[in-house]
Structures are given as structure tokens and as C-alpha cells.
Amino acid sequence: xxxxxxxxxxxxxxxxxxxxxxxxxxxxxxxxxxxxxxxxxxxxxxxxxxxxxxxxxxxxxxxxxxxxxxxxxxxxxxxxxxxxxxxxxxxxxxxxxxxxxxxxxxxxxxxxxxxxxxxxxxxxxxxxxxxxxxxxxxxxxxxxxxxxxxxxxxxxxxxxxxxxxxxxxxxxxxxxxxxxxxxxxxxxxxxxxxxxxxxxxxxxxxxxxxxxxxxxxxxxxxxxxxxxxxxxxxxxxxxxxxxxxxxxxxxxxxxxxxx
Numbered sequence: 553x554x555x556x557x558x559x560x561x562x563x564x565x566x567x568x569x570x571x572x573x574x575x576x577x578x579x580x581x582x583x584x585x586x587x588x589x590x591x592x593x594x595x596x597x598x599x600x601x602x603x604x605x606x607x608x609x610x611x612x613x614x615x616x617x618x619x620x621x622x623x624x625x626x627x628x629x630x631x632x633x634x635x636x637x638x639x640x641x642x643x644x645x646x647x648x649x650x651x652x653x654x655x656x657x658x659x660x661x662x663x664x665x666x667x668x669x670x671x672x673x674x675x676x677x678x679x680x681x682x683x684x685x686x687x688x689x690x691x692x693x694x695x696x697x698x699x700x701x702x703x704x705x706x707x708x709x710x711x712x713x714x715x716x717x718x719x720x721x722x723x724x725x726x727x728x729x730x731x732x733x734x735x736x737x738x739x740x741x742x743x744x745x746x747x748x749x750x751x752x753x754x755x756x757x758x759x760x761x762x763x764x765x766x767x768x769x770x771x772x773x774x775x776x777x778x779x780x781x782x783x784x785x786x787x788x789x790x791x792x793x794x795x796x797x798x799x800x801x802x803x804x805x806x807x808x809x810x811x
Contacts, residue, residue, distance in 0.1 A: 553585040553795050555780055556802040557773040558727055559646075559680065559707045559755035562591045562612075563602040566759070566770055577772060578612070584777040585795070587611055590806070592646050592680060592707075594619035596628050596635055603640060613806070614638075615680050617645035617668055620661045621653055629664055633671050642806045644672040645680030646707065649693075652684040662693060669697040672704070678805055679704030681724070687715050694722055703805060708757050710737070713746045720751055725805055727753035730763030730771065733782050744786045749797050753805070754779055 562574060571577050581589065588611035593599035599616050616636040618628060636644055647668035649661050672679045681704055683690040694700070700723040708729040709716065716726055726747050732740050744752075754776060756763075762771035763778050784794035 553792055554588075554799050555584075555586045555754070555776050555795050556588040556590070556799050557581070557586055557756050557758070557776045558590050558705065558753040558802050559592050559729070560589055560758040560773050561594065561760075562589065562758065562773070563598060564759050565772060570770060571772075574612075577774075581773040581776070584774040586773050586776045588799075588802070589613070589773055590615060590643065590802075592643075593617055594646055595622040596631055599635060603635075603638065613642045614640050615643035615645050616641045617643075617647045617680065618664055619646050620648055620650040620664065620682060623657060623660045623664045629667050632667065633674065636671055636677070637675055642677060643680050643704075644668050644675070644677050644702075645704070646682050647679065648682035649686035649690050650682060650684045651686045651689075662689070665690075665693055666697055669694070669699050669702070672702040673698070676702065678702055678808075681706050682708075683711075687711055687718075691715075691718055691722070694724075700724075703808075705753055705805065707755060708761065709743065710740060711743070712739075713743050716743055716747060720747070725751050725753050725801060727755050728779070728783060729755050729757045730761040730775065730779055732786070733764040733779065741786055744783060749787060749789070749794070750801065752798055753801055754783060754798050 590613050592615045703723045705725040705727050706719050707727045709726045756776050758771040784791045
């Protein structure tokens, strides 16, 4: 079995109490059949730090982007293309819109989001999109900027089937996290059933959104196994087959231009 964690913030894990270093995290993941990881950045400052991490695992890739909650009136957006144009970077993001935490800087979020899409199109790399209470505007901007060309993934999806279909129609993949295992996320199970397996990715979003039965602990890539096992049952699929297809999807999306 070969699982891929398509979205984790490996630099935010607890390296003081829980893990010795990044390689320790990767070793724990391998024991649970998680053999590849996409380390997602939320700011250019953090990106510059973790892109320098030297790991023993060759199956760690990176994204470069500025999370909507980290948008600011500085020159960071102007540096995006420079840092994203790196062979280790296979995606642009985490970008998007978040109206749950911040509504005062909506215009700035939209500006940053559009610039991420334009960078993705220029560099021919897919997007990693964050959307919270903002799906209507996210879809609008994706369409206006012709993001269907570079494609991408809506990470940690929590919306309805109708919204999911609109993203699928935009050539985007849908990724599910440990949220699907929560008791209060029953509505998501119907969405999981609805999404074609060929358009599905899985993620931990570590160190956040820890799946059952590890609620209350820090999340980590190793727990992707539990998410995959749970989702395979919801899809009424053999775990090995489910894992093989979602892994193939990962490579199909993020390495379509890097072969």
C-alpha cells in the first residue's frame, strides 16, 4: 500500500515534545504506509525556512503560497513567483478566501488569490485552494482567471454536493481530511459518496483536524492511514484499491507537467 498525504504543514508539528525531527515524522508515516507528503506553505517567510529542510526521504514535495489569513500590505505577493519557480515546488498555495476568520480584508484576499492563480498559470503548476464561507466568490474568481487551465485541488472540503459539482466542473480535484470522521460531519459522507474516486485526494492537514480515534492529539501524516481506511468504507471500496487510485490521482494532478 502506498498512501500520499496531499496536504500537511510539516513545519508546524511539535518537534520539542512529539517528534525528534522531520525524518522522525516521515519514519512514523512510512510505518503506516504513508510514503509521500506534500508540505504546504502558508506564508513566504515560513516557505523560505522549510524549503531548506534536508530530509532523507525523497518523496517530500512543497507548495509555495500565502494563506488568506496571512495576506498583508507588503511586497510578499511580488516575491511569490520567484520562490514558486523552484523544481521542488509542485503547487501554488495554500491560497483562496476565508470569510470565517476575516472579512475586513476581503479585497486584499481577492487580490492575493488572483495573483496566485496567475502565477500558477504562468508556471504551469496546479493550485491548492482554501475556501471557508466563501465558495461563491472563490468559484467566481477561479472562472474569471481561467483557473481550469492550471487545475488544482479544493483542500479539506466541507461544502455541499452542489458546490462540489461546480468545482469538479472547473477541472478541480476534491480533497478530504480527518473532518470526515467527526460526529458532526455526517453531511460530508454523502459528498464523499458523490465525488468520483478518480477526482478525490486525501490529506491530514497536519497538525490540525486530527481524525478519530486520535482526537485531542496533534495530527501527523501517519494518521492518513486512518482517514483512508474510513473513507474507503464510505466509498464501499477495498482499502488497497482506494489507496492506489487516490495516489494515482495525486501524481496525475501535481506531476502532469513534470514528467
